[in-house]
Amino acid sequence: MSGNTFGKLFTVTTFGESHGAALGCIIDGCPPGLDLSEADMQKDLDLRKPGTSRHTTQRREPDEVRILSGVFEGKTTGTPIGLIIENTDQRSKDYSKISEQFRPAHADYTYTHKYGVRDYRGGGRSSARETAMRVAAGAVARKYLEQRLGIRIRGYLSQLGPIRIEKLDWDQVHQNPFFCPDADKVPEMEAYMDALRKEGDSIGARINVVADGVPPGLGEPIFDRLDADLAHALMSINAVKGVEIGAGFGCVEQKGTEHRDEMTPEGFLSNHAGGVLGGISSGQPIVASIALKPTSSLRLPGRSIDVNGNPVEVITTGRHDPCVGIRATPIAEAMMAIVLMDHYLRHRGQNGDVSVDTPVLGQL
Amino acid sequence: MSGNTFGKLFTVTTFGESHGAALGCIIDGCPPGLDLSEADMQKDLDLRKPGTSRHTTQRREPDEVRILSGVFEGKTTGTPIGLIIENTDQRSKDYSKISEQFRPAHADYTYTHKYGVRDYRGGGRSSARETAMRVAAGAVARKYLEQRLGIRIRGYLSQLGPIRIEKLDWDQVHQNPFFCPDADKVPEMEAYMDALRKEGDSIGARINVVADGVPPGLGEPIFDRLDADLAHALMSINAVKGVEIGAGFGCVEQKGTEHRDEMTPEGFLSNHAGGVLGGISSGQPIVASIALKPTSSLRLPGRSIDVNGNPVEVITTGRHDPCVGIRATPIAEAMMAIVLMDHYLRHRGQNGDVSVDTPVLGQL
Amino acid sequence: MSGNTFGKLFTVTTFGESHGAALGCIIDGCPPGLDLSEADMQKDLDLRKPGTSRHTTQRREPDEVRILSGVFEGKTTGTPIGLIIENTDQRSKDYSKISEQFRPAHADYTYTHKYGVRDYRGGGRSSARETAMRVAAGAVARKYLEQRLGIRIRGYLSQLGPIRIEKLDWDQVHQNPFFCPDADKVPEMEAYMDALRKEGDSIGARINVVADGVPPGLGEPIFDRLDADLAHALMSINAVKGVEIGAGFGCVEQKGTEHRDEMTPEGFLSNHAGGVLGGISSGQPIVASIALKPTSSLRLPGRSIDVNGNPVEVITTGRHDPCVGIRATPIAEAMMAIVLMDHYLRHRGQNGDVSVDTPVLGQL
Amino acid sequence: MSGNTFGKLFTVTTFGESHGAALGCIIDGCPPGLDLSEADMQKDLDLRKPGTSRHTTQRREPDEVRILSGVFEGKTTGTPIGLIIENTDQRSKDYSKISEQFRPAHADYTYTHKYGVRDYRGGGRSSARETAMRVAAGAVARKYLEQRLGIRIRGYLSQLGPIRIEKLDWDQVHQNPFFCPDADKVPEMEAYMDALRKEGDSIGARINVVADGVPPGLGEPIFDRLDADLAHALMSINAVKGVEIGAGFGCVEQKGTEHRDEMTPEGFLSNHAGGVLGGISSGQPIVASIALKPTSSLRLPGRSIDVNGNPVEVITTGRHDPCVGIRATPIAEAMMAIVLMDHYLRHRGQNGDVSVDTPVLGQL
Numbered sequence A, B, C, D: 001m002s003g004n005t006f007g008k009l010f011t012v013t014t015f016g017e018s019h020g021a022a023l024g025c026i027i028d029g030c031p032p033g034l035d036l037s038e039a040d041m042q043k044d045l046d047l048r049k050p051g052t053s054r055h056t057t058q059r060r061e062p063d064e065v066r067i068l069s070g071v072f073e074g075k076t077t078g079t080p081i082g083l084i085i086e087n088t089d090q091r092s093k094d095y096s097k098i099s100e101q102f103r104p105a106h107a108d109y110t111y112t113h114k115y116g117v118r119d120y121r122g123g124g125r126s127s128a129r130e131t132a133m134r135v136a137a138g139a140v141a142r143k144y145l146e147q148r149l150g151i152r153i154r155g156y157l158s159q160l161g162p163i164r165i166e167k168l169d170w171d172q173v174h175q176n177p178f179f180c181p182d183a184d185k186v187p188e189m190e191a192y193m194d195a196l197r198k199e200g201d202s203i204g205a206r207i208n209v210v211a212d213g214v215p216p217g218l219g220e221p222i223f224d225r226l227d228a229d230l231a232h233a234l235m236s237i238n239a240v241k242g243v244e245i246g247a248g249f250g251c252v253e254q255k256g257t258e259h260r261d262e263m264t265p266e267g268f269l270s271n272h273a274g275g276v277l278g279g280i281s282s283g284q285p286i287v288a289s290i291a292l293k294p295t296s297s298l299r300l301p302g303r304s305i306d307v308n309g310n311p312v313e314v315i316t317t318g319r320h321d322p323c324v325g326i327r328a329t330p331i332a333e334a335m336m337a338i339v340l341m342d343h344y345l346r347h348r349g350q351n352g353d354v355s356v357d358t359p360v361l362g363q364l
Helices: A036-048 A109-113 A121-127 A129-149 A171-174 A183-199 A224-233 A248-253 A330-352 B040-050 B110-117 B122-126 B128-149 B168-175 B184-201 B226-235 B248-253 B329-351 C038-048 C108-115 C121-126 C128-149 C170-175 C181-200 C226-235 C248-253 C329-351 D037-048 D107-113 D119-125 D128-147 D170-175 D181-200 D226-237 D246-253 D329-350
Strands: A010-014 A022-028 A065-066 A081-086 A152-160 A205-212 A240-245 A286-292 A302-305 A311-312 B011-015 B022-028 B066-068 B079-086 B151-162 B207-214 B240-245 B286-292 B302-305 B309-316 C012-017 C020-027 C066-067 C081-086 C152-160 C205-212 C240-245 C286-292 C304-306 C311-314 D012-015 D022-028 D065-067 D082-084 D152-160 D205-210 D240-245 D286-292 D303-306 D310-315
Touching: A010 A129, A010 B329, A022 D012, A022 D082, A036 A330, A036 B151, A081 D022, A109 A121, A109 A330, A109 B329, A129 A152, A129 A330, A129 B184, A129 B207, A129 B240, A129 C152, A152 A171, A152 A183, A152 A330, A171 D128, A205 A330, A205 C304, A224 A240, A224 A286, A224 A330, A224 B240, A240 B226, A240 B248, A240 C181, A240 D152, A248 B207, A248 B240, A248 B286, A286 A330, A286 B248, A311 D022, A330 B110, A330 C128, A330 C329, B011 B128, B011 C020, B022 B128, B022 C012, B022 C020, B022 C081, B040 B066, B040 B128, B040 B329, B040 D226, B066 B151, B066 D107, B079 C020, B079 C128, B128 B329, B151 B329, B226 B240, B226 B286, B226 B329, B226 C226, B286 B329, B302 D107, B302 D303, B329 D329, C012 C128, C020 C128, C038 C066, C038 C329, C081 C128, C081 C152, C108 C121, C108 D329, C121 C128, C128 C152, C128 C329, C152 C170, C152 C329, C170 C181, C205 C329, C205 D022, C226 C240, C226 C286, C226 C329, C226 D226, C226 D240, C240 C248, C240 D226, C240 D246, C248 D065, C248 D205, C248 D240, C248 D286, C286 C329, C286 D246, C329 D107, D012 D128, D022 D128, D037 D065, D037 D329, D082 D128, D107 D119, D119 D128, D128 D310, D152 D170, D152 D181, D181 D286, D226 D240, D226 D286, D226 D329, D240 D246, D286 D329
Parallel strands: none
Antiparallel strands: A010 A022, A022 A081, A065 A081, A152 A205, A205 A286, A240 A286, A240 B240, A302 A311, B011 B022, B022 B079, B066 B079, B151 B207, B207 B286, B240 B286, B302 B309, C012 C020, C020 C081, C066 C081, C152 C205, C205 C286, C240 C286, C240 D240, C304 C311, D012 D022, D022 D082, D065 D082, D152 D205, D205 D286, D240 D286, D303 D310
16 A cells, blocks of 8 residues: 555566665566566666666666566466566765755655655655666566557657657657657757757656557446556656546547547547547557656756755756656556556456457457 | 455445446545534535536436445444435436447447446446545545645636636636636636537536645655546546646646746745645645546437447437536545545555654645 | 455445444446346345344344346346345334443454444444345355356354264255254254353354365465465454364374375365365365354343443343354355455456366366 | 455565575565664574474575665665565476476465466475565564564464473573473474474474554454454465464353453453454454464375376475474464554554553453
């Protein structure tokens, strides 16, 4: 109940602080018989890894994951999968100042209120470094979903500050440091980020994630609707402030005749619902979009208070991402994979396997 | 795990279909000693109740709640609180047609895929009628939060289709059928709704909910952050397609220097975070906003398929809300109350009561 | 977390006090498509019902259960099943005395400490009347298990105070008021109970429960082993003070060569394990045994204290079972059914359906 | 839901196989501010450690635990505590034979049925080696309970095969390799074990555990009664086949006048209830007793089958405990500590801290 576990049947429980000894997680409930090795996770971890371009933090962490249990002779055994990533790049540093101050718009102030103490080295538990474990666990879910059900989960950056993409070319996503599917926008983004870095400021972003091939029937109304669990999962990612499914906030101005996705024997005629009806997957692509705030770790001074309530001016030194959204695509994909995996198992538990004797519409 | 329970320590488990015998719920984990009677819940239920203006469905349900257990001599005993609302306005009707068709953009198709069977009378379990129980349970949470912690939870309609409010006057919210806090916009909304009804179409809406007086420290990172649980709770309401906390999607274009809420000894200087930092309440007002889609129950014909996969044209007769957002304010308030209550108890379990020996900033 | 829910995938949440308006429960996670009517539950409820012989309490409760949701056209729909039993035999009575006293060996003292308040009418929530709902929910599990997997769950009284059965004839169990499978012992039991009633005292009992036809593979090590969940379920029944699986406490004096159940291609050669190895069902009958304490509701005076800490002498008037074990067999069967049902769904969620491609030994 | 987590607010999730890379666990929900170091856990781990006398397995594992997170500057921070024990004594060995056979009365057969695959090296996940992590986690609970509430949890061996203790001298428990509180019985036990080892057979045992100083009010009726959760926890320990609370199976033959623990202003006059009334602690010592079966890992041949269903004769070589009960005392203490800790936090969540304004009886 202390919030470090996600999922009900496919559960991911994580531990670890930014500058502690290690990060780790336990995946419980993974079906047996899945081929799994470190390489399956490393691939995704390397996409999230910092320091791969000049546009992300220069902290160098190899983020090498090690499987400690639950896999035997290359296959999952159905017992818990223990994972660990040792922290290696923990610069020895003087934390005496930050230990007494609350950085503005950080979790320093709230962690102190909640727990009375906090690990102030690099954000401690509140650091986005924790998301490495989500990516590792997500890779397991992803592999299973793809192999068994043919589900493919892919994300991309759809907006970087004021710059919106205008086309979606999946082949471009991994061809640039932004996960941007619109090659034409990449130079603009690079210039924008270079200027921003010079300025010392940061910027928000929007990420979209899409799952294709999801069978109809996943989701547990009324509270654990598929979209509600997705909202939970995505909003739990550091810096996320908004979640949309399908038309999202666009539907505020839509009329019913426009929004409703009509059906024909050949398939749905639109997908404003984002693949979820009544909290259950419809067989259409699941489409989600998230807003990430600009990081507040800036070298530009900000007003704040110290632990005694006195006013201070805070400058955050250290190595930080000027746009946390840039590395967020693999994390969002991972969370969607975990949610879908969990719901697949939940569905199978109550209802048996996914094929039901009613017509499945062709995917739009 | 089948999704009909919300909350971890303050848990709400509901049952009931639109046209079944009754709706009900069990609240488990309510602290003992709270003064409670049916009237406490009825007040909120009456706000959600249909048929109170010409702008909502004309279905007449008194929605009278009865307490069956857990309250003794006017006080909660700490044992489960059983609630029931008998369904009374179940028009006998010919469902033979709808039982064979999937209404477009409804849960008919997905429920059938998931469970193989469905109760097709009035939407069955997927009907928004289920939200009555959320409102009843939310009223209990709300009363406790207000009495013990001084928390006040209030919502309002901020946008109806193309009409956005321009001012927030809390005193106006209950003076019109829309929960609109801007009296000047009410005539425009009435005209819009009248035209819409004539047309036979429906429209989306946006609702905002604000909790004042929330102490710092509530929220369970990393997965059950306060904002993540709110997103879950709010997205689980029928028709909701988007959730924002604080600046929400606005932060995509914000710079860090703009977004970060600076602190002074007198308080925060802004609230772009919406009262949550690192997944934990900061002491500022918790601010959330949701998008509700237009209902798809229209008398304007739509293309769909029947259970045999053949094309059909569907007209939804019966009594439906042309804007489900209009009655959604009490539901959104209820879900926020349940989340805050649950997190208060979760916090108290691990950390003891909320006061911690660090300075609490004045609320903005 | 407040303890009124049992199960993870097949969950049973109950409410209701001895002398409140009603008892009720919500079954969530029941697979869709099961034929279900009130009669399926009433059958088992009638076996538990008081007042059917002179050896149980003369309180007359028809215990008529009503299904409020989750069943449509005679079949479960996969949505939550709401059940209710209205309390009818609530004698109006003067509770002023008992409200100030703690009956010895009752929950009065501990409920008061826990919650600060208690519903003192007839034991309130701590009354065994609550078990009616377990029986109703168990009947649903039982029907599913029998129809889909051929599992049969049966219990019997194996000891009443000093009287132990010497043979197990299943056909006798429902031929006498004790659920005694040894017809020769029935007259002795009747004489014993008549004398006890005259005396004003009460007595303990032992109940055995056996599930035949359980497929191998059910149980979730390491904490939710099948036997651990059974122990939880059975110990949660009012008055139970001990639980054994298979050889139980007998194995303290067994050697390994005696205890280990050897296997041959034709099957196991013994069943000291009680059908569970490593926390997982082996395909042999699941065998459990429980000890029930004598009730402490006696008309023979006992020393105690009142709410002010003063010494008092307490006489419990009212209608009580002199041996609560007599009516406990259907309750124990119900709890075993719920556990097996839950574990079947849990297994299916993670591993798919129960048949695995390894040889299943014939059942002993 | 896959069973590798215990507890609701103080949760312990473990991973690791007997001959895998490491064992580990995550403790979530530990209150912040507790002084904690590896030494606190190592003390208890060393008591469980094999190879400390000739009466236990000669496998040499240092079982050195390392804290990876959740502790900062010597204090718990309220964030998850990651623990790891690297496996060091993994003899390289030929497992080809055992991989094809099901050892009688082992989990080999049931794990294979459940998961289709199994890690056959030394029992894999089903090995009692897993209990090391329970002991480590239990040490954290124990320290908190002792420091904050003055609770003391102690266990002892009360019976070894046919040898029953006749007196309880707590000071003797750690003076012999059996955790035997009766010094006079120790020579007899040594002789018995020496003979047994020569013989090649194994034997069962009984362990008692007692918690003193538990405040009244802990336990969550109706399903998560304190005794029910204890039964769950204790039955989940490898080899346990029976659990008793207080008088246990003895109460089958007790009359109500004998069993009921009368109260006076000076305290209870007996403790047949074992400190639990109505599922809630009464303030008296919590008393539990468990039966452990003899290990089935014997060098004396036993009949079994292989994975193809053919008959085989199995001899279990390797290093095994002839009485698994001998090392079980610290494990049983650990599980009781975890249960009490969890229930303390659960109680505090719903009801606030433990002191309630009613008289607490002196402990007997």
